[in-house]
Amino acid sequence: MNIDELNDIIILSKKLNLIYIVKDNTNKNNKLDYFKSFFNTVICVDDGYKALKEFENQSFSIVITDIEIKGISGFDLIECFKNIDENIISIIYTNNEDKESFLKTIDLEIDGYLLKPFIENEFFKILYRSIKKSIIKKENKKIKKDLKLLKQYNEVIDKSTIISKTDTKGRITFANDNFCKVSEYSRDELLGKNHRIVRHPDNPKELYTDLWNTVKNKKQEWTGILKNLTKSGKPYYVKTTIKPILDSKGKIIEYIGVRDDISSIMSDRKHLNDKIDSTDLSLLILIQIEEFDILDKFYNISTVDKIEKMFGYNILTYLPNNFIFEHIYNLGSGQFALLTNFFDFFDANINLNKYLEHFIKNVKSSVLLIDEIEYDLNIVVSYSFGKDHLFEDAKCGLLQAINKKELIKYANDSSIKEHIEAKKNMEIIKMVKIALDNYKIISYFQPIINNKTKEIEKYESLVRLVDETGSVLSPFSFLDVSKKGTYYNKITHRVLENSFKILEHISTKISINLSSLDIEKEQTRIKLFELLEEYKDDASRVVFELLEDEEVKDFEIIKKFIKKVKAMGVQIAIDDFGAGYSSFERLLDFEPDILKIDGSLIKNIASDEYSKNVVETIVSFAKKQNIQTIAEYVENEEIYNILYDLGVDYSQGYYFGKPENININNSII
Structure with a gap:
């Protein structure tokens, strides 16, 4: 084995997790210390059933086992492992030299048969061959899978995602059907034009300066939220990723933009709960159209439904531009929810109360035009952050705000110093997260x-x-x-x-x-x-x-x-x-x-x-x-x-x- 192959083994092995099954865990000659210095993680057990339990709880890249172990045989154990993960590297390390064991090894397609006493060079040969084989196998499988799914992915993406390509001068050279549908422009109207055709004037100039500096000068991918305008003048929001495409010499040949329309509103309380459950820590804002029950009695069902839907569609346009919530939920009866990752908002360094005051002011100064009739709306909001009982806390806060005629209510704390306390709590949560991430x-x-x-x-x-x-x-x-x-x-x-x-x-x-x-x-x-x-x-x-x-x-x-x-x-x-x-x-x-x-x-x-x-x-x-x-x-x-x-x-x-x-x-x- 040459020095390059040996270096490859050392580098690759540091990424592998090993489960090592021995006859006797107290035996000082079982090579445990050697393996610990060689692999990323080493778990050593002396029982086959314990090994299976460990395998269920965490991921392993390689198994080394004796044939005769407590519980079940090493061969049966490897067979169980392969049924769970066919890519696992398997090595028998034993004193057993009989022909039947060798044949069993071949039959189970075990990667290596290492005889005691341990010979490092033989171990390296088996490991190098096994890792190489595993990499090739994974790559072949991935290629087949990618080819099979590529067509399906393209179909799904084209239907659900807004995609465009531009040349190096920013002119649109491709726009998919969804881009045309959302923007209300035909493909002929878009091709050859700059993206300014859909740009909303509310977007700050600094945003585009950062965008072009990232994709053009740094040649890196840019991601952010843009406010756009349809052909008929309706605003909509898109979460956008723009990536420069480079040739073999690193020269930009075009840009690809992939966007998700986040203006749509989800319904059903279950969607909201599912999103809260899947996030470590969330910021939840509940919005209630004031005196919606009176509205419900005064107008017919059709009109109230239109008012509710139109307000929900316009929520993002009412929000201040320095932070846009990606998730909006229509909870019915004039109630809506905004949800975001707590740290995304915290990192934006925004005063939440001023942000919500601005939001309420925008709603109050706006008018909904439905069937040529103008409607003025006022809202009450509450907010809460955390995970457990998040919605319940915000709901209670909303009821308190309505009863006390307040416009904004922080639901986690009812004291007079609630806003100061809320900011302090947010800072503590951030500090805890940083400490956990850095083992502090x-x-x-x-x-x-x-x-x-x-x-x-x-x-x-x-x-x-x-x-x-x-x-x-x-x-x-x-x-x-x-x-x-x-x-x-x-x-x-x-x-x-x-x-x-x-x-x-x-x-x-x-x-x-x-x-x-x-x-x-x-x-x-x-x-x-x-x-x-x-x-x-x-x-x-x-x-x-x-x-x-x-x-x-x-x-x-x-x-x-x-x-x-x-x-x-x-x-x-x-x-x-x-x-x-x-x-x-x-x-x-x-x-x-x-x-x-x-x-x-x-x-x-x-x-x-x-x-x-x-x-x-x-x-x-x-x-x-x-x-x-x-x-x-x-x-x-x-x-x-x-x-x-x-x-x-x-x-x-x-x-x-x-x-x-x-x-x-x-x-x-």
């Missing part, structure tokens, strides 16, 4: 001390966010706001990964906070059980602290979860016990191993006899039930001594140590 959601760890030995026996995992300035923020700054979208779950999963990962580097127990919201989410429960399975040898060093929460929706789910994790060796602690709405009755359901006494009782224990008596009662009860106790907020020696005398088992607080990151291999977990 980290964990700090605070020591928990055995009161008798003063030795560290546990660490509590506490979430932190590192912002773009490098500042470390506590959960108080971002966690509650994160619950408006999907980011809370993502934060939880990142913290869980950090917490379990630290088990490899410490010998003590790790305590992880879980709320009822966490446990009730099936996705989070699945993640937890996956981690417990992966770290099953360390499960006895894991403590789940159940946070106080009045909004428990399903106690049965939580009770079943507790029972299952305790069977795996995990301990259960109840956090903030003794204050708020915690009760001894809950202990019957949760059967905890540990009670964490609420900090409000501990920090005043030296001066408040009531706090001391409550703590003493909790400790006495806990000892009778064989439950350990931990005191939070242990800030000084005086508090520690009182707790020691009362018989509290553990202490946690600044007296013994602040939460800090644990630096591992020059990276923060």
